[in-house]
Amino acid sequence: MEYFVQQLVNGLTLGSIYGLIAIGYTMVYGIIGMVNFAHGDIFMLGGFAALIVYLLLLSLFGGVPIALALFIMIIVAMLMTGLWNWVIEKMAYRPLRGSFRLAPLITAIGMSIALSNFIQVTQGPRNKPIPSMVSSVYDVFGISISLKQIIIVVVTAVLLTIFWYIVNHTPLGRAQRATEQDRKMAALLGIDVDKTISITFIMGAALAAVAGTMYLMYYGVIVFTDGFTPGVKAFTAAVLGGIGSLPGAVLGGLMIGLIESLWSAYFTIDYKDVATFSILAIVLIFKPSGILGRPEVEKV
Amino acid sequence: MANISNTTESASSNLMARALREAFYAGLVALGLFVLFVGLKTDQNILNELILVQRWGLLAIFVAIAAVGRFLSVAFIRPYLEERKAAKAAAPAQEAGFVARNFSMIAVIVLLLYPPVMVYFFGFQGSLKWVDNFGIQILIYVMLAWGLNIVVGLAGLLDLGYVAFYAVGAYSYALLSSYFGLSFWLLLPMAGIFAALWGIVLGFPVLRLKGDYLAIVTLAFGEIIRLVLINWTAVTKGTFGISGIAKASVFGIWSFDVSAANNFAKSFGLPMSSAYYKIFLFYLILALCLITALVTIRLRRMPIGRAWEALREDEIACRSLGINTVTTKLTAFATGAMFGGFAGSFFAVRQGFVSPESFVFLESAIILAIVVLGGMGSLIGIAVAATVMIGGTEMLREMEFLKHIFGPDFTPELYRMLIFGLAMIVVMVWKPRGFVGSREPTAFLRERKSVSGSFTKEGHG
Numbered sequence: 098m099e100y101f102v103q104q105l106v107n108g109l110t111l112g113s114i115y116g117l118i119a120i121g122y123t124m125v126y127g128i129i130g131m132v133n134f135a136h137g138d139i140f141m142l143g144g145f146a147a148l149i150v151y152l153l154l155l156s157l158f159g160g161v162p163i164a165l166a167l168f169i170m171i172i173v174a175m176l177m178t179g180l181w182n183w184v185i186e187k188m189a190y191r192p193l194r195g196s197f198r199l200a201p202l203i204t205a206i207g208m209s210i211a212l213s214n215f216i217q218v219t220q221g222p223r224n225k226p227i228p229s230m231v232s233s234v235y236d237v238f239g240i241s242i243s244l245k246q247i248i249i250v251v252v253t254a255v256l257l258t259i260f261w262y263i264v265n266h267t268p269l270g271r272a273q274r275a276t277e278q279d280r281k282m283a284a285l286l287g288i289d290v291d292k293t294i295s296i297t298f299i300m301g302a303a304l305a306a307v308a309g310t311m312y313l314m315y316y317g318v319i320v321f322t323d324g325f326t327p328g329v330k331a332f333t334a335a336v337l338g339g340i341g342s343l344p345g346a347v348l349g350g351l352m353i354g355l356i357e358s359l360w361s362a363y364f365t366i367d368y369k370d371v372a373t374f375s376i377l378a379i380v381l382i383f384k385p386s387g388i389l390g391r392p393e394v395e396k397v
Numbered sequence: 398m399a400n401i402s403n404t405t406e407s408a409s410s411n412l413m414a415r416a417l418r419e420a421f422y423a424g425l426v427a428l429g430l431f432v433l434f435v436g437l438k439t440d441q442n443i444l445n446e447l448i449l450v451q452r453w454g455l456l457a458i459f460v461a462i463a464a465v466g467r468f469l470s471v472a473f474i475r476p477y478l479e480e481r482k483a484a485k486a487a488a489p490a491q492e493a494g495f496v497a498r499n500f501s502m503i504a505v506i507v508l509l510l511y512p513p514v515m516v517y518f519f520g521f522q523g524s525l526k527w528v529d530n531f532g533i534q535i536l537i538y539v540m541l542a543w544g545l546n547i548v549v550g551l552a553g554l555l556d557l558g559y560v561a562f563y564a565v566g567a568y569s570y571a572l573l574s575s576y577f578g579l580s581f582w583l584l585l586p587m588a589g590i591f592a593a594l595w596g597i598v599l600g601f602p603v604l605r606l607k608g609d610y611l612a613i614v615t616l617a618f619g620e621i622i623r624l625v626l627i628n629w630t631a632v633t634k635g636t637f638g639i640s641g642i643a644k645a646s647v648f649g650i651w652s653f654d655v656s657a658a659n660n661f662a663k664s665f666g667l668p669m670s671s672a673y674y675k676i677f678l679f680y681l682i683l684a685l686c687l688i689t690a691l692v693t694i695r696l697r698r699m700p701i702g703r704a705w706e707a708l709r710e711d712e713i714a715c716r717s718l719g720i721n722t723v724t725t726k727l728t729a730f731a732t733g734a735m736f737g738g739f740a741g742s743f744f745a746v747r748q749g750f751v752s753p754e755s756f757v758f759l760e761s762a763i764i765l766a767i768v769v770l771g772g773m774g775s776l777i778g779i780a781v782a783a784t785v786m787i788g789g790t791e792m793l794r795e796m797e798f799l800k801h802i803f804g805p806d807f808t809p810e811l812y813r814m815l816i817f818g819l820a821m822i823v824v825m826v827w828k829p830r831g832f833v834g835s836r837e838p839t840a841f842l843r844e845r846k847s848v849s850g851s852f853t854k855e856g857h858g
Contacts, residue, residue: 132609134762142434149433152449173433180429189822196829199555203769206762207821214815219434225447325758329616336613367628374617378602381614385605 099239104362105355110246110315112354113253117308118331119338119346120260121301127277127341128297129194131201135185135208137328139178139302143309144319145216146174148225151313163230167248167314174306182302183295191291209324216321226318249311256307257347260300264343273297277341326370330357333377339390348388416472420464427463428456435459501777508532508683512676522672529675530791533747536682537740538783542767543689543776544736549765550774551693551702552729553709555612558619559764561599562592562734564626564756566741571639571751572632581645585742592738593731600730604723619761626753638752645746647677678747685743689736690776696732705729763817770824772831781832782824790817 118140125133147170154161154169161169189204233244264270272293275283284290312327313319334353338345353373360372380388436456437449511532515524545559566588573579573587599618603611626633633639646652653674696702704725707715716722745751763786771782793813824832 126609132612146433148447149437149439149449152439152447153437156449177429177433180426184426184430189826192826193829199549199769199773200825200829203766204822204825206766207818207825209818210759210762210814211818211822214812214818216434218811218815220439223441225439227447329620329758332613333617336610340609368624371621371624371628374621377617378614381606381610382602385607385610387610 100362103240104358106240106242106246108355108358109351110249110354111358112351113249114308114311114315114350115327115331115334115353116347116350117253117256117304117311118327119334119350120257120343121305122332122335123338123340123343123346124273124297124301126335128273128294129190129201129280130198131190132205132332133190133298133301134202134205134328135212136301136305137326137331138209138212138324139182139185140305140309140312140327140331141216141319141321141324142181142212143174143178143302143306144313144323145220145225145309145321146177146306147171147310147313148227148319150174151227151230167230167310171252171307171310174310175303178302178306178309179299182298186295186298191294209328213321213324220321222321224318224320227313229317230314245315249315252307252311256304260304261343263300269293269296330370330373333373336387337377337380339387342387342389342391345387345389412472412476416468419471420468423467424460424464427460431456431459504777504780505687512679516672516676525672525675528672528679530794531788532679533675533682534791535784535787536679536686537744537747538764538767538787539780540682540686540689540740540743541737541764542771542779542783543686543693544733544740545764546733546768546774546776546779547693547696547705547736548729548733549768550779551697551709552705552726554726554729555608556615556730556733557612557758557761557765558599558615558617558622559733559737560756560758560761561619561622562596562737563741563744563760564622564753565592565595565734566738566743567745567751567755568626568633568639568741569738570742570745571642574643575639575641578643581643581742581746582648585739588742589735589738592741593735596730596732596734597727600727604726616758616761619756619758623753623756626756633753636753638750638754640750642745642749642751644674644749645678645681653677678743682743682747685739689739692732693776701725701728766821770821770828770831772833775831775833778831778833785832786817786820789820790814 118136121136121139122133125131125136150170150173151166154166185208189208190201193200193204231244231248234241235244235247236242264273272283272288273296275286275288276290276293280290283293308327309319312323330353331350334349335346336349337352338347338349356373356376357369360369364372384390436451436453438452439447440450442448512524512528515527515532518524519527541559541563544562545556548554548556548559569588569591570581570584573584574581579587599615603614606614627635629635644653697706704715704720705728707718707720708722708725708729712722715725744755748755767782767786768779770786771777771779790813793816794810
C-alpha cells in the first residue's frame with residue numbers, strides 16, 4: 098500500500114510537469130487549430146535558460162538562497178521562452194495563418210528541428226548535470242516525499258489557479274475565448290486578434306519554461322534532445338484530455354504521469370512509453386475526441 | 398511635376414527611416430533571444446563541473462546579422478519583391494517551355510545515365526560517393542515520400558508514423574535473411590506484404606479518428622514499433638541492431654559477395670571494386686521508385702484512387718454516394734505502407750545493418766515535410782523537394798572549403814540539421830502550397846486543364 102502511494106506521489110509530480118507543457122499545446126490548438134510541434138523544444142529552451150541563469154548566479158554571487166535562485170530562474174526562463182515563442186509565432190506561423198492546415202504543422206516541425214540543433218550547436222551536445230539544488234526529503238506515514246516534489250506540485254497548482262483566473266475572469270481571457278470560438282467575429286467586435294494570439298503563445302511558452310525549470314531541478318540534468326520525449330508525452334496528454342480543453346490538458350498530464358510511474362513500478366520500465374501510447378490509442382478508440390473534449394459536430 | 402518628385406523622395410526617406418527603426422528593434426530582439434544561449438556557453442571543466450564561457454563577440458555578430466538583415470529586407474528586398482510581383486501580374490502567362498513539358502521524361506533519362514557519367518568523371522572509386530551518398534540516398538527518400546503521398550496527398554489522412562512501415566520492411570528483411578537465409582528477391586515482396594498488413598492492423602483502430610487525433614495516434618504507433626524494436630532484445634538485438642545482412646544479387650545469377658564463385662566482377666573478368674554493387678543498387682532503387690510512381694499514376698485513374706481523392710475532398714459526400722470509407726481508408730494505409738516496406742527492405746540491403754536509431758520520429762517528419770514541401774499529390778514536386786532537401790543537406794558534408802573561411806575547427810555537418818529545419822520553414826513560408834502548385838485532374842470534360850493546388854482539399858483525416 099505504501100509502495101502504491103509512493104508511486105502515486107511520483108506519478109503526480111511527473112504528471113504536473115506534463116500538464117504544464119500540455120497547456121501550451123492545448124491553448125495554441127484551441128485558438129488557431131494548429132499543433133505546435135516546437136512546443137517541446139520551447140520547454141527544453143526554458144530548461145537551458147534556467148540552467149544558464151543558475152550558473153550565472155553561482156559565478157556572480159557565490160551562493161544564493163535556493164528559494165531566491167529558483168524564483169529568478171523561473172522568471173528569467175519565462176521571459177526568455179516568451180520572447181522566443183513570440184518571435185517564432187511572428188516569423189514561422191503568422192505568415193501561414195489562413196493557409197492550409199498542414200503548412201504551419203510543417204514549419205512547426207522545422208522549428209523543432211532548428212531549435213534543438215541550435216542548442217546543440219551553441220551549448221554543445223553533452224549532458225548538462227548540475228549538483229542537486231534541493232535535497233531535503235520528508236517522511237510522511239512511511240512515504241518519503243522530497244521537497245522537490247512538493248515544490249513542483251505547489252508551483253503547478255499556483256500557476257494553474259492564476260492561469261484559470263486569467264482565462265475565465267479577465268478581459269484578456271475573454272478575448273482569448275472569443276478568438277477561439279470565432280476569429281472573424283472576434284475581430285469584428287474590436288478584439289486585436291493578432292495580439293491575442295501572440296499573448297497566447299507567450300503564455301504557453303511561459304508555462305513550458307516553468308516546466309523546464311522544474312524538470313531541471315527534479316532530474317538535475319538537461320540535454321538538447323530533452324524537448325522531444327516530454328514534448329510528445331505532453332502532446333499525448335493534451336490529446337488524451339481532449340485537445341482544446343484546459344482542464345483536459347491537466348487531467349491528461351496527470352494521467353500520463355500516473356500511468357508511467359505505476360507501470361514502471363509494477364511491470365517493466367522498458368515498456369513504460371509503450372504502455373502510455375497504447376492507453377492513448379485505446380482511449381481514443383472509445384472516445385475519439387479525448388476524455389473532456391467536445392465531440393466535433395460536422396456541418397454539411 | 399516638382400510636387401511628384403518631392404513625394405517620392407519623402408517616401409524613400411520614410412522607407413529608410415522605417416528600415417533603420419525596424420533594424421534597431423530586430424537587433425534588440427536578437428539581443429534578447431541570444432544573450433543567454435549564444436553569449437554564454439555551458440562547458441565542463443576538469444572537475445566535471447559546469448562552468449560558463451563568455452562569448453560576447455559571437456553575440457555581437459548575431460545581433461549585427463539580425464539588424465542588417467532586417468534593414469536590407471525592409472529597405473530593399475521587400476519593395477523589390479512587390480515590384481516584381483506587380484510586373485508578373487501584368488505580364489501575360491507564358492507557354493510552358495520544352496523542358497517543363499517533358500520534365501519527367503528528361504528526369505528519367507538523366508537518372509538512367511547518372512551512374513555511367515559519374516564513373517566516367519570520377520572513376521569507379523570516386524563515383525561511389527556520388528552514386529551512393531547522393532543518388533541512392535535521395536531516391537530512397539523519393540520512394541518513401543511517394544509512398545506517404547498515397548496516404549497524405551491522395552487520401553488526405555495525416556500520418557506522422559510512416560517510418561514504422563519503413564522499419565517493418567527493414568527488419569523483416571534483416572531478420573528473415575539472417576535467421577532463415579532467404580534471398581532478397583523473395584523477401585522484397587514479403588517485406589511489402591508485411592508492411593501492408595501492419596498498415597491494416599494500425600489503420601483499423603484509427604478509422605474513427607480525424608485530423609490531429611489521427612496524427613497523434615499514428616505518431617504513437619511509430620514510437621511503439623521503435624520501442625519494441627529497442628526492447629525486444631531476444632529477437633532484434635535491441636540498440637545494437639542487426640549487422641552483417643546479406644547482400645542482394647542480380648536475380649541470383651551474379652552475386653556481389655567477394656568469396657562467391659559467381660561474383661559479378663569475376664564473371665566478367667573486371668577488377669574488383671565495391672562500385673558495381675552500388676551502381677546495381679542505384680538501378681534497383683530507381684526501378685522501385687518508377688514502379689511506385691507508375692502504380693500511383695495508374696491507381697489515381699482507377700475507382701480506388703478516385704475514391705481516395707473523393708475521401709480527401711469531402712468524407713460526408715463520399716459516404717452518402719455509397720463509397721465504403723472503411724475499405725477506402727484501409728487500402729490507402731496498406732498501399733502506402735507497402736511502398737514503405739519495399740523501401741525498408743532496400744534500406745536494409747544497402748546498409749547491411751539496421752538498428753532502431755534509423756527509425757526515429759525525425760525520419761517521419763522529414764518524409765512528411767518532403768511530401769508537403771513538394772506539393773501534396775504532385776509526384777514531380779515531391780521528387781524535386783527530396784532532391785533539394787536531402788541533396789542539399791548531403792552537400793553540406795562536402796563543403797570542405799568552408800574550413801578555410803571559418804578555421805579548421807569548423808564542421809559543416811554540425812549545422813546540417815539546423816539548416817534543414819530552417820530551410821523547411823523558409824520554403825513553407827515562401828511557397829505554402831509546395832514547389833508544384835498545380836494538379837493534373839484525372840477526370841475531365843473534353844480538355845485536360847491543370848488545377849491550382851489551392852483548390853484541392855487536404856482532407857479531414
